[in-house]
Amino acid sequence: MEQTTLFPTSTISQAESYERFVRWDFVLVQLVVIAVVAVYAKIGPKFVRESAAGPIGTGMLLAMLGLGLIWLLQLPFGLAELWWQRRHDVTEASYYEWVVGGWFGLGAEFLFVCLAILIVVGLAQVVGDWWWLPGGVAFVALATLFAFLFPYLIPGQEPLRRPALQASANSYEEQLGLEDIPINVQDVSGETSLPNAEAVGMGPTRRVILWSTVLRRPFTLDEQEVVVAHELGHHARRHIFKGVAWYALFAIPGAFLISRITRRRGGMRNPEAVPLGLLALVVLSTIALPLQNVITRHMEAEADWVALTLTQDPQDAEGLFKRFTFAAHADPSPPTWSYVLMETHPTGLQRIEMVRAWQAREQPSP
């Protein structure tokens, strides 16, 4: 399909202009991060002298300093992106909120990385270079725990108070054979104007979270139903479990590679190897990014298909995807490299093509 047949030319050019900046900002950030961790892998071991702790504590310090440096050097790019988003009314966050929020976010990252170092360096003290095996398993267990607990970490949730939408959700759950999944609303007013929703949790913590922006005009009830059906589709197809399983497939070999790479610095039992381990992690994550995007795009397409099947409403699904594209200034058909590296969801054009394909298959015109 030609995007010009679906979107006005002005919208396409506006989206291309918006996304061009975002793309280059993303590329620069990736390059800066790799450059920073590469330099840090070289100079980081010097910071061992700033520690009076043992190997685990020193490893924590070096890992936190590495993350801190990354945060610091990403700051101007993040601010530039915020400026761009504010200019295009994509976000309502102030610079101050963004920096303070980022600072607290960094604190959470510090705690997480300390836990990771406790596992890695701690295990390396005991089992040497074989830490990657129990360590990989431990990380998968942690990822499972995190996925389980994540719904409790999202602030500002309230139960959905739209009887019509709730009734539709109940009906979809019944059709999908799901048991009473709560539909919550997260208040994001004052933070962003972007519409979004997510399926989170595992087992008893499963829930669907709709951003308050989705429940506002111009979204109609029919379009909101598509959103809810899409998120329930994620739960029906067990995408959270599959996501953790995919993570295991990346984490365990990744841990093995990191253990091999860091052997030149004495292995992860030696805290001086932590900066090199951080570099290996960043490079491997960047390499894995296209593959991870393939997986998430596939899951999103699957959830779209479930939503179409449940709602039987291709017109509103198409309208919703168009609205998402407009609201986010998303390029309906981005360049291939950007698609490969950055797109975690199918593009607007792909989603509409799927709607048309579903319609051709399920509701052929007489």
Next chain:
Amino acid sequence: MVFEPPPIELEPLEPPSPDPNRHPIRVVVTDDLDRSRLTVAFRLILSIPLWIWLFIWSIGAFFAAIVNWFLTLIKGRSPLSLHDFFAAYVRFSTHLHAYIFLAADPYPGFSGKPGYPVDVEVDPPAPQHRLKTFFRGILVIPAATLAGTLVGTPGGGGSSNSGYDDQSSSSWEYGITLASGFFALSVLAWFVCLVRARAPHGMRDLFAYGLRYAAQTWGYFFLLTDRYPNADPAEPVADLPEVPRPVRLNVEDDLRRSRLTVFFRGLLYLVHLFWLVLWGFAAVLALIVSWFATLATGRTPSALHRFLAAYVQYVVHVSAYASIVANPFPGFVGAPGTYPVEVEIDGPERQHRLKTLFRLFLAIPAFLISATLNWALFLVAIFGWFVGLFLGRMPLGLRNLGAYAIRYGAETNAYFFLLTDVYPYSGPWEFAAPRPAPPPPELEPEPEPAFT
């Protein structure tokens, strides 16, 4: 024949040359700690005329300060008459605060004349750097913040009236002194003095230390000197008590700071805070067991003593790290001998059972004093962060003030966690150099022997 030995040439006694490192504004304490219960009971009311006089004097000082600022800028030195005026003002304010805080007993005079038991010595006017004079109002802010937190300000509170009408301004100013840490502590001292007719030695020294810093700050602001106030508690303001301390602070820090770790210090501290809270739960459980055991046997069991001492040590390490009093990232087990700022805690000793029984209540005053010193420690962390980031080092005075607050906190914790039954000493003493031996008595020339 008369033999006359060669005359003994006595070297003329020279007046001791002033130490170039000596601060031009000093506090001298000659107080004997005795207090009159009657004047202690009515201390606040008795001080009302002094406060009124200070208020009136402060108005004059405000205008005189403006004149003095211009003259010092022009001449590079404060005129003698104004210098003496401000020296008397600072002296009077110090006397008044010492009286209010129960750091001294006699009713102070209204003229700020020397001779009070907590007195201020001010050197004569000296040349002052014009740039420092020009920016004095800005430069004084960090010192004034610290002095205000501890003591208040000379006029009874804030020195600026802008933005407030007269009534609210004076109540605000008065409120600052009332809210100062020392005022809260003087309430504690009030009870002790009423009961014992004697001021606690440590608290008196703490007040004297704070008053010295405040006097130096006020003197700096009023251009008595261009030497910045010295927060270093290294020079004790009064005689130290001759009591062995079971908890001692060792500082082997070289003042160097890593800018990167200073920048992220608050976040790097988070992981320790997390661990501190977890360990704290275990420590409280251990304390409960230890309390029963110490009550029963009169001595803390060794294993519990070791565990709790490690916790107290860990708190010291983490506090020193968070407040930039020390540089390296501390370990997580409170191991002794691993950190540049740490405490030495004596092993288990016999403890008084009555003190053990009421330990929780007995520790409350110490915790209040510790809370006041922790405010100072917080300011040390803030100022130390900026200085450490820009200079890559920590000022000695600020570091030592922080260490003093940490030591008192450690003593309080050790007392609370039953590691000792010796009450924490709130005066600064850890950096005190050994007192110089008293000078030998002046040799008088012996009468010439007459040989006949």
